Amino acid sequence: MTEQYSDHRPPTSDLDRQAGLADLARAVTGSVHTPGDAGYAAGVTGFNLRSGHEPLAVVAAADSSDVRLAVQFAATHGIPVGVVSTGHQPFPRQKGFLLITTGALRSxxxxxxxxxxxxxxxxxxxxxxxxxxxxxxxxxxxxxxxxxxxxxxxxxxxxxxxxxxxxxxxxxxxxxxxxxxxxxxxxxxxxxxxxxxxxxxxxxxxxxxxxxxxxxxxxVTSFYGGGLYYPAENVAAVLDAYAQVVQDVPDEFTVSVALLNLPPLPEIPEVFRGKFLAHVRITHTGTDEAAEKLIAPFRALGAPLVDTVGRHPFSAYPGVHADPTEAAPYEEQSVLLTALPHEAVAHVLDRVGPESGSPVGVLEIRQLGGALTGPRASAAVPALTRDAEFIVWGATVGPPEVVAAGEADLRSLLTDLDKWATGGKYQNFTGREDVAADLFTAAELDRLRELKRRYDPRNLFRVNNHTVAPEHGAGTGD
Incomplete structure (x- = not known):
C-alpha cells in the first residue's frame, strides 16, 4: 500500500528540493543520504527486513538540532516525515517521504x-x-x-x-x-x-x-524464573497446564507460553534444531518457594528438554524469552482476549500446533491482568487494550511464500478467537496493515484528531501504520 501524499501548500519543484537537501546536508552534524549513497541502504534497513521503504532521503540525526532542521526542511517543502530508531515494527511500504533516523541519540x-x-x-x-x-x-x-x-x-x-x-x-x-x-x-x-x-x-x-x-x-534487582522447554508430544498438556496456572496468580508472577516451530538451521542449538517446542516463560519477583508452588502444574509434566528456571539478576531477563537478535524478514499478527477458555486453546492447537503443518514460527499466549488491566490500568494505553486479560501473538519468518502461508494461518486463528476478543489490538504487537481504527475507540480517535489539528494540521507526520488524520475519513486508515 503506497499512500498518495498531498499538501495544502503549493508544491516545491524537484530542483528546489534538491537544493534544500544540499543545504540540509551542510547544516546537520549527522548526515543526509539519497538513493545510491552508501548510507541510504543502512538507513532504510531496520530489524524487519521486509519493510523496504524508498524515502526521498534519509537524515541520520546526530542530535535534537539535526532533527529540528530535518523537520523544518520537510515542512518547507511539503514532504511527509517518517521516523525509525531500531525498525522493529513494520509499517506499509512508502515512497517519497523524508526518513529521520534517531539511532545515534544514545545518551x-x-x-x-x-x-x-x-x-x-x-x-x-x-x-x-x-x-x-x-x-x-x-x-x-x-x-x-x-x-x-x-x-x-x-x-x-x-x-x-x-x-x-x-x-x-x-x-x-x-x-x-x-x-x-x-x-x-x-x-x-x-x-x-x-x-x-x-x-x-x-x-x-x-x-x-x-x-x-x-x-x-x-x-528490583532479581527475579525467580526462566524457561521450560517441552517437546512436541507435550504441547497439549503444557497448554492445559498453562490454562490452569493462570486462573489465580499474584501480580508479581507472570507466565506465558510460546509454541516454537524451529527450522533446521545450524545456528540453532542442536537440542532445539528443526523441532516443535512449547516454551514456558516464567518470571516472579517474590520468593523462590512461592514461584515453585505456582509452576507446580508444569513440573508435574515431567522433566523438560531444557530448564533454566532459577534465581537470576534482573539484568539476565533476556534469557527468559530468548528473543531473536538478528534482523530477519517477518510478519506478525495478534489479538487481545478477555478470557482463555478450553475452546480457545483447542483453536490454537488446531491452527498452529505440532500436527497442523503450519509454517508459523512462533505463537505466544501471554497473560495480562494485574496493573495492566481494568481500573488499575491508567489511560496511557487505549481502552481496548486495558480491557484484555490475554494477548495472543504470532509471527512467521522466512521467504515470501512461507511468510504468506503463515500470515494466512494466523489470520484464520485470529478469526477463530474473535468471540473472546476485545475488538482492539496492542499497538506494539500489530501487523503491517493494522491502522489506528484497530487500536482506539471512536472517542479516543476524536481526541487524537483534535490534537492533530492543533499540532499537525497539515498531517506532515503520516508515514506510519497508525496514522491519525486531522479530519475523519482523510484516507489514512483511522
Whole structure:
C-alpha cells in the first residue's frame, strides 16, 4: 500500500528540493543520504527486513538540532516525515517521504536518588538495564534487550517481569522531548502541555519526532524464573497446564507460553534444531518457594528438554524469552482476549500446533491482568487494550511464500478467537496493515484528531501504520 501524499501548500519543484537537501546536508552534524549513497541502504534497513521503504532521503540525526532542521526542511517543502530508531515494527511500504533516523541519540542518564532514567531516542533497553542494575534499579523493559526504548514505551510497553505488578511502561513516563511539525523542540509532561503528553502515549509518531524520554525506575534487582522447554508430544498438556496456572496468580508472577516451530538451521542449538517446542516463560519477583508452588502444574509434566528456571539478576531477563537478535524478514499478527477458555486453546492447537503443518514460527499466549488491566490500568494505553486479560501473538519468518502461508494461518486463528476478543489490538504487537481504527475507540480517535489539528494540521507526520488524520475519513486508515 503506497499512500498518495498531498499538501495544502503549493508544491516545491524537484530542483528546489534538491537544493534544500544540499543545504540540509551542510547544516546537520549527522548526515543526509539519497538513493545510491552508501548510507541510504543502512538507513532504510531496520530489524524487519521486509519493510523496504524508498524515502526521498534519509537524515541520520546526530542530535535534537539535526532533527529540528530535518523537520523544518520537510515542512518547507511539503514532504511527509517518517521516523525509525531500531525498525522493529513494520509499517506499509512508502515512497517519497523524508526518513529521520534517531539511532545515534544514545545518551543515558540514571538518577539513582530520584529513581529516574533520561534516555535519547536511539537507546535500546540493554543500555538502560545495565547502568540501572548497578544502582539497584530496574526499568519496565520488554523481553528483548535490543528493542528501542522510545517506540516500545509510547506504544504502551509490556514488561514480562514487572508489567503485571506496575502496569504499562507508558504509565510511568515523566516527560517527552520532541520536535513538533512546526520545527520547535518541546519538553512536555503532565504539567507542561499535558494534552500533547497524553496523546503521545499511544498516538506515538503522529505528533513529532521524539528525541528524549524520562521515566521511572523501580527497586528490583532479581527475579525467580526462566524457561521450560517441552517437546512436541507435550504441547497439549503444557497448554492445559498453562490454562490452569493462570486462573489465580499474584501480580508479581507472570507466565506465558510460546509454541516454537524451529527450522533446521545450524545456528540453532542442536537440542532445539528443526523441532516443535512449547516454551514456558516464567518470571516472579517474590520468593523462590512461592514461584515453585505456582509452576507446580508444569513440573508435574515431567522433566523438560531444557530448564533454566532459577534465581537470576534482573539484568539476565533476556534469557527468559530468548528473543531473536538478528534482523530477519517477518510478519506478525495478534489479538487481545478477555478470557482463555478450553475452546480457545483447542483453536490454537488446531491452527498452529505440532500436527497442523503450519509454517508459523512462533505463537505466544501471554497473560495480562494485574496493573495492566481494568481500573488499575491508567489511560496511557487505549481502552481496548486495558480491557484484555490475554494477548495472543504470532509471527512467521522466512521467504515470501512461507511468510504468506503463515500470515494466512494466523489470520484464520485470529478469526477463530474473535468471540473472546476485545475488538482492539496492542499497538506494539500489530501487523503491517493494522491502522489506528484497530487500536482506539471512536472517542479516543476524536481526541487524537483534535490534537492533530492543533499540532499537525497539515498531517506532515503520516508515514506510519497508525496514522491519525486531522479530519475523519482523510484516507489514512483511522
Amino acid at each position: 543515558v542518564k540514571i538518577d539513582a536518588e530520584r529513581a529516574v532514567a533520561r534516555v535519547g531516542a536511539g537507546v535500546r533497553w540493554a543500555e538502560v538495564v545495565a547502568p540501572a542494575h548497578e544502582v539497584g534499579l530496574a526499568p519496565l523493559s520488554g523481553s528483548a534487550p535490543h528493542v528501542g526504548v522510545v517506540g516500545y514505551t509510547l506504544g504502551g510497553g509490556l514488561s514480562p517481569v514487572l508489567g503485571r505488578s506496575h502496569g504499562w511502561a507508558a504509565d510511568h513516563l515523566l516527560s517527552v522531548e520532541l520536535v513538533t511539525p512546526d520545527g520547535v523542540l518541546r519538553r512536555v509532561s503532565a504539567d507542561a502541555e499535558p494534552e500533547l503528553f497524553a496523546g503521545l502515549r499511544g498516538g506515538r509518531s503522529n505528533f513529532g519526532v521524539v528525541t528524549e524520554l524520562e521515566f521511572k525506575l523501580f527497586p
